[in-house]
Amino acid sequence: MQTLTSRSLTGIWSPLLLPVTMSESIDFDRLDATLETVLGTGVHGVYTNGTASEFHTLTEAEYDRLHELVAARCSAAGMPYQLGASHPSGQISLARIRRAVALRPGAVQIVLPDWLPLRPSEVLAALGRMAEAADGVPLVLYNPPYAKTQVGPELLARIADELPAVIGIKVPGVAVAKGLTDRLSVFVAGHTLATAHREGAAGSYSNVSCMSPAGAVRWFEQMRADPPAAAELEARLRAFLDEHIAPLAAEGYCDPALDKTLCAVGDWATVGTRVRWPHRSVPEARVAALRAAAWRAVPELLTDPAGGRLPAPGAGGGGGGFFYTL
Template identity: 70%
Template sequence: MQPLTPQTLRGIWSPTLLPLAADDAIDFDRLEQSLAAVLRSGVHGVYTNGTAGEFHTLSEQEYDRLHELVAGMAAAAGVPYQLGASHPAGRVSLERVRRAAGLEPGAIQVVLPDWLPLHDDEAVAALRGFAGAAGGVPLVLYNPPYAKTQATPALLARIAEDVPEVVGLKLPSVEPAAGLTERFSVFVAGHALATGYRAGAAGSYSNVSCMSPAGAVRWYDRMAADPRGAAEVEVRMRGFLDRHVAPLAAAGYSDPALDKLLCAVGGWSRTGTRVRWPHRWIPQEDVPALREAALAAVPDLLTDPVTAPG
């Protein structure tokens, strides 16, 4: 596909969640069904190997099979796709970048090597190495709040100057990239997108799309057409998350477990709530009550067709 640019990387991008069997193996049949539903939903793109995709658990064989499936299905559907080459170990990530580039994605997502915090010089060197391995495919820097090396305004300014191959950023908020939203496409957390959009965010790698891909797209469209109404949806979505999901996070459930819970609450996919060892997951029997709470809070997001949960 055409390489993405800071001007064309926009909108709602849906993660690729991993349906898991009881032995922790990826159920590729269910994955294909869920991906087909996402590709029909109207999202602006799909991506692999973010936190929600449990990238840190994949073997290299699983990584390659997943990417061949996503690249093939997305290309056939005419939907843009990004491939994540992230790994806590920089050398492993470097090899993943090379292999991902061969599938011609619009961009490759990377995290900074994670075992030790990096000096700004080292962070820039890592991104230069990834850019060289990508062979002309643009990069997106994925920098969640729990990353050991945080993308400060000073570091982002250096990246803007020294690594032109980086076209996009995933940040907790727009503030670290203030003044750089023309140089980078800045993506923020899905549930905060209406606020971020007003501050210059281009889109989200979206937890809201975990719950409802089509609903997240409708909400994004509303941000331009009806900013006040879109902001009111955000207030209600944040309220649902604060009341029903934040306590689970406080109890120690991981972000992938929470994203899969939102997917189960949305009811559009048979992905299920199971996450990979050694992490815990929210029992499927907890989902119906949470779905009722979500329908009460944000019914305008939850109008996608419902399938039987996996």
């Protein structure tokens, strides 16, 4: 596909959540079906191997199989896609970058090597080496609040100045990239997007898309057409997350478990709530009450990709990088 730029990288990008079997293998049939559904929702792109996609659990064989599937399906559908080459090991990340760019995605997402915090000079050196491995495919830096190396405004400005291969970044908020939104595509957590969009954010790698890809797209369109209404929806969405999802985080459930729970709440795919070892999965039995609460809070998000209403709470149906730590 055509490579992305800091201008063209925008909108709602949906993660590819991993359906996990009882034996903790990836159910690639369900993964393919989930991807097919996402491709019909109107999202602006698909990305792989973020936190929501449990990138740190993949074997190299799983990594390659998943990316071959995504590249083939998205290319056939004309859907922009980014392939994540992230890994806590910089050496493994370099190898993943080289294999990802052979599939010619619009961009490659990366994280900084994770075991030891990096000094600013090491950050620049790491990104420079990754850019060389990417062979002309642009990079997007994922820097969540729990990354050991936090990229602040001063260092981000140096990245923008010295590394043109880096076209975008996912950060906790636009303040980190103050003054740089005209040079970098700044993405934020999905549930903060209406506020951040007014401050120059280009889009989100979206936890809201986990709950409803089509609903997230409609909300993004509302941000441009009716900002006050979009802000009001954000307030209700945040209240739902604070009251019903944040307590799960406080119980110790990891972000991928919460993202899959949102998918089950939205009831648009059969991903399920199971995450891979060593993390705990949110019990399916908790989904029904969460779904009912979501319907009360943000019913306009809970529609299927074709625009029809999902089954009302209690009427049955499958149960299927969210910064919950902000």
